[in-house]
Amino acid sequence: MAKKVKSRGRPSLNARIADVLRERVAAMRPGEPFGTEVALATECGVTRMTARKAVNALVAEGLVERRAGVGLFVREKDAVTRRWRLVAGNFLWDPAIRAASAVRREAAKIGVDVELRDAAGDMDVLIGEIAALPDSGAAGAVVFSLHGSRFDDAIRAVAAKDFPLVVLDECMDSRSHVSCVLSDNALGGRLVAERVFRAGHRNLAFIGDFVADTVRARWEGFCRLAEKQTGAKPVKCDIKGEDRLGDWESEIRTVVARLLRRKSRPTAVFCSCDAIARHAMRAFAEDGLSVPRDVSIVGFDDDPIAEWTTPALTTVRQDFGAMGREAVKALVARIEKPAAPGATVKMPVELVERESLVRNAKRQ
Structure with a gap:
């Protein structure tokens, strides 16, 4: 009985x-x-x-x-005492590599082995990896976001089973019992708005894929301060990319062509990530404009290629190593209290000034 x-x-x-x-x-x-x-x-x-x-x-x-x-x-005696998983949407993306390295190093300090799982940019594969987590034998998982509603739904479904989760690079509702670690994206947007204003730029534009909540936060931080400073909202360009790997070249060419047809052509463009910034630099150059003489460009991420572009890219630096270390602390807390409300940690960012942003010649 x-x-x-x-x-x-x-x-x-x-x-x-x-x-x-x-x-x-x-x-x-x-x-x-x-x-x-x-x-x-x-x-x-x-x-x-x-x-x-x-x-x-x-x-x-x-x-x-x-x-x-x-x-x-x-558990077998020779099995790893504690094991976590780190699931990434795409390990070809440098930030995911930097965060994963930090997670593994930090977890090793507390005797935890971290198994890496790569979806290679395939949303279906990523959804499958997330759904399998409760039966994986892992004590918890860190998941690097591949932004989209399907990703959010998959995370909520697993969290509802009280499986300890921490999501990197996305902010989710605390009621979902998921902890999140991400950069202060709105702050990054404000840093860019302040700097381009000091450089004399008043006609501004923003290019980004607004599927991601992180991109929307960058836009909001940039737009609010820029509008307060200049009295006008920057031009908002949503590239609506379907490729989560970030191959937006054709969409960006279309956006740049549209910007160049405007009566008041922007003199400074803030791009939601460095990959978009590089495509934008190429598109402006192909249309006969010089970066930064005719148009200044600012990115976001500070990936390894940023300092090697021509001109070197001014960008907002995210510290993905620090994000990875913070994710370990957050996952330990979730494992101890899996049913607790989710917590969100926002990491500081900094503006890295290089050659792609200069003073607006018309205001010198």
Whole structure:
């Protein structure tokens, strides 16, 4: 007959269930089947959600592991004590590499091995990787955003199972029980607005893919301060790119051509990332304009190529190493309290001045 566990008092019910399960693990052999969450819930007379929370605690401690489609097992003695996953939309993107390196180094300091999973820019693959996390045997995961509503829905679905998650480079609703680490994108936009204004630029434009909430934050920070300073909103150019790898060349050519047809042609253009900035520089040059003599360009990210473009790109630097280290702290906190509201950490950014932004010659 199932033994009913009372739910009143302290510690919490799932914590007491976890204590019962720890005693069972201690009496079992490594590799021995431990059952399923459904069976454990029935045996203990609790809901499956309560059983899942208790099992999550044991997984985080390295006592048991989930095997997809099979069930729970006592961890082998030679298995890594604690294991996380880091899932990236695209490891060809340098920021993902920098963040992943920082996550692995920081996690190693606390005895955690981090398994890397790359979706190679394929949203379907990324959704599959995210959906598989609760049964992966990992105690938690850091996921680098590949922006879009499908990504957000997949993250919320996994978080609803109380699987500990931290999302990098995106801000999600705290009620989703997902912690987020990202740059202060609005601050970056304000830094650019302030600098181009001091350089004498009044006709401004912004080019970006507004699918990403990070891009929208950069636009809002830039637009609000620029409008306050100049009395007019910058021209907003949404490239509506479908390629999440960032191959926006044809869209940017169209946008640049449209900007050049304007009666008041912009003298400074803020691009939502360095990749877009490079395409914009090429498009303006092909239309006979000189960067920065005729038009100044500013990017965002400070990827390794930024200082080697001609001219070298002025940009906003994101510290992806620091973001990765902060993500480790955030995931430790989520593993300890998987049902707690999500927390958002915004990292500082800085403007890196190079050659692509100069003073507006008409205002000298």
